[in-house]
Amino acid sequence: MDAAIAELLAPLTESRRAHTIEVGRKVERVAHLLPEHLRGEVITAAYLHDVGYGYPVTGFHPLDGANLLAAHGYSVCVCHLVAFHSGSCVEAEVRGFQANVFDQFALDSSPEMAIANDLVWWADMTTGPTGATVTFDVRLADIRSRYPEGSIVRTAIDRSEPQLRAAVQRVSGSM
Incomplete structure (x- = not known):
């Protein structure tokens, strides 16, 4: 984890920061499952996936984090992974956000990005x-x-459980 990431994570609570750092470490350990050109981006996104909690604007941390990172010049790939992590589209719908709120962070779906998303979701959903x-x-029980x-x-996690479980199972089966 580099100094720029540590600085961005500074406003998080100690426990949230510990969670976020461990998610990044987990993705680092399995980054070999990704094409080489995506590894750094996905690792960075994993370390920053919850950064939005420290910089609330809308009160929806995936969106707040992605907007913050875009303003700091992070790549569309990193912003995409932060914006869309761990069933955030379901939670956005529950919160009443319009679907187009994510448009600026959308990337074409590809098998490579599907793996990248799964890795971040898996690490997030297996870290307390x-x-x-x-x-x-x-994790779900917690x-x-x-x-x-x-x-x-709670409503969002209940609705997104099948998607989250499937991502965790896909990654767990690849290790």
Whole structure:
């Protein structure tokens, strides 16, 4: 993790920062699953996937993070991975955002980007809130315990569970 990333993560709480750093470390360990030209971008995105929590504008961290990173000159690939991480489209819908809110970060779907997205989702969904490695089911149970039924986050995680589980299974099966 370089100094620029550390500086961007500074406003996060200690536990959120620990989670985010471990997600980056996990992706570093499996980056060999990616084409070489994408490895650095995906690792950077993994380290920065939750940066939006430290710079709230809309209150929706994937979008706030992607906008922040775009303003700092990060690549469209990094911004895409941050904007679309871990079922964020489902949560955006639950929050009432229009689908076009992500348009500036959209990339053409390709098998390479599908793997890149899966790696970030897998790392995020197997890392607990303080950076410990957990199973997918433990991670979901933790999220559900912190957000009451009917809340935005709980509704979004419940709706996106099949997509999240599939991404985790695809990566786990590749290792």
